[in-house]
Amino acid sequence: MPALAADILRIPADGHFDLPIGEQLDLLVDPQRSYTLAQVQHSRDFRLVRTNDLTLDFNRGRYWLRFGLANSSTQERNAVLRIRPSHLDHLRLFTLDGREIQPVNTRGIARSPNLFSLSIAPQQQVLFYLCIDGVGLTPTSLSLTDLYPFLIEYRYELFGNGIGIGLLFALGIANFAVFFVYPRIRLFVLLGCYSLCNMSAIAASWGYILLSEHASSLFSNPAFVVLTHLSMAIAILIANEFQLRTAEPQLRWRRLMQVLVAINLMAAAVATQLAVSYSSIAMVALVGISATLITLRPLLTYFQSQDRAAFEYLLSRAWLVLFVTVISLTYTHLSASTETINMLMLFGTATEVLILSLLALIDRQRSLVEGFKHRLRVSTLEAEVRSGNETLRRFNHGLITPLSAIFGIAEMLRNSRLSPQQRDYVQSLLAASQDMLGIVENIQSQDFLDNETPTTPELLFDLPPLLQDFADSHIGELTALSLDDDMPGQVLGDPGRLRQLLSQLLLVTTYFATEPGIRLSARWHEKLYLDFSYRGRKALLLLHLGDTASESREALQTRGEIVSQLVQALGGSLRLQSLGPNQHIHVVVPLTQWEHEQKLPQLLQLKARRILIVEANRHFALQQKKHCEQWGMIAFVAHNDRQAIALLRNQCTLRAPIHVQLISDSSPDPVRVSNRLRHEAELAQLPPPGTIFLLENGRDVPADATGPYRQMSKPSASFTLKRLIIEILEEQSAQTEQIG
Secondary structure, rough: OOOOOOOOOEEEOOOOOOEHHHOEEEEEEEEEOOOHHHHHHHHOEEEOOOOOOOOOEEEOOOEEEEEEEOOOOOOOOOEEEEEEEEEEOOEEHHHHHHHHHHHOOOOOOOOEEEEEEEEOOOOEEEEEEEEEOOOOEEEEEEEEEEEHHHHHHHHHHHHHHHHHHHHHHHHHHHHHHHHHHOOHHHHHHHHHHHHHHHHHHHHHHHHHHHHOOOOOOHHHHHHHHHHHHHHHHHHHHHHHHHOOOOOHHHHHHHHHHHHHHHHHHHHHHHHHHOOOOHHHHHHHHHHHHHHHHHHHHHHHHHHHHHHHHHHHHHHHHHHHHHHHHHHHHHHHHHHOOOOHHHHHHHHHHHHHHHHHHHHHHHHHHHHHHHHHHHHHHHHHHHHHHHHHHHHHHHHHHHHHHHHHHHHHHHHHHHHOOOOOHHHHHHHHHHHHHHHHHHHHHHHHOOOHOOOOOOOOOOOOEEEHHHHHHHHHHHOEEEEEEOOOOOOEEEEEEEEHHHHHHHHHHHHHHHHHOOHHHHHHEEEEEEEEEEEEEEEOOOOOOHHHOOOOHHHHHHHHHHHHHHHHHHHOOOOOOEEEEEEEOEEEEEEEOEEEEEEOOOOOOOOHHHHOOOOEEEEHHHHHHHHHHHHHHHHHOOEEEEEEHHHHHHHHHHHHHOOOOOOOOEEEOOOOOOOHHHHHHHHHHHOOOOOOOOEEEEOOOOOOOOOOOOOOOOEEEEEOHHHHHHHHHHHHHHHHHHHHHHHH
């Protein structure tokens, strides 16, 4: 036997084995000429294989590999020579005596591996020559194995890949099922699409490797490249669902993510036209950049705001980094087959989808629990307020009787014969008793929503106009106001306290700012997020971090306490952020978004509508107020023109429009009152209310009344009033659509 540079590999005497023979090979490169077997057997050009020698470049020529096997046992040993990858067509194996060994027929297997069956006699050594020829650049590995481990490995690879595909499919279907249960949470449908897209990408690549003899890598399949881009685009959308929308930098991040989604979708379309060698390189670069950015974004968000959702999302990103590291180490150091790498990708991706799905379900359950606790607190407070209102109503009812007696006796005295001085006394008594009676009835007519409690939604108001009106009122201090595009129109909350909180925060930031230019950013993500940003010193006073106030700063100390009390009363939270000279005051106010029930019958759309009742007859006014409250409306009662204008102006200050006004003809000029109230609403840039005139039988509304209006005889049944209110609201809605 010719002298070998490599050691002879000894086959184990018993048991199953799977041995790489990369270090037991001699190599002869034939770039210029083609050796015959006889020439190779006497050639001295063989040398020991080095690390990079098996990255064979067939454009340079033919390769000869030489290795020796020894059987030291007393029985004949059989081994299988396995060569990867499987698409090397020009393979020939010879023994030292020139006998050629034919490859094993593997056409029954989906992906035909290159196998040679070797038989070694007892106490013998055999030298083999392997000739490799072909076209292309191909990494090659050779291993000597018993037939049993090879079949077991192949079976495990098939079983493992099938289980991985099934897991991803089941996770995708499960997320779609959860989406049908919670249709408002689009995160579940994104996770379902993400799972099925990853399953399709990896399964398509695996099937391509199985069925194509010329596939040597996962990246050689165009479908894998296209589906990977689509999967990355969905992953970016999923990352957006775990992010807050509180500050301007977050808005810039969102725009960057939108650009990345568009680029990935365009790359998926372009990949269908490019060669795989170019599209795969572009895919690795683009997917790597996108994955880095969607990992960096929640990391910065967590450092800035300590957001729990961002921290939970970082857990999934940490798993993904670990998973990619394991795959890289397995591929580079363990010489794993492509099927094994494919199986790892399937199980790793399934784990990632499972983590994200569990995080989404946990967040949904947390939201349901918090919503239930909030509704329970509100219901408890409303019950307490209704009980207090009932007690107050009984107390007021007890006052009305003696006041009415005083008022009646004074009226009788005025009609009797009195001296001028006595008549002045009676007139003063009448005026005082009338004012007292009006005060008692106004207290009795207050709605429970006007009660100031930390968690009770006091009023339904328009949020963007309130913020814009505040910015317009403080245009000298505020240089910029940024409102989120997703800002809801109407919310339930306390507009008075919110406006007061904004004013106090503006005063504090003005004190601590060293440069002019205070900016207010308002964002909405199930809550209202406010950000006062300025350049100056940090307002530690707001957090009570031991910043001792001197006597000269007593007013500022009081203002800081007011801010803390207002934030606590609104059920919100306050946090300070300092980035060098740039300071931020982040405030979170939990408001409830009001969604109009447009799909319900028209009769149910009266909920939370405001109606102003102008009627001198107190008994009749309270009766109509009671009807309106039973229908879910918020009713205000005024007994004269002056009270009506004052009530409307108060609502205009809170940016809360009056939808319908009910005006009695007991007023000297009801049309003038109606036009005056509509004018006040237009001055406040609020929609003018519709009008229902309460008229005596046989009377008509004058021609100069401004529409939309209706008339109702007094007295009238309650269902007539409800029908007229609905007609007014429908006409207002139609006019609004025409103007739009």
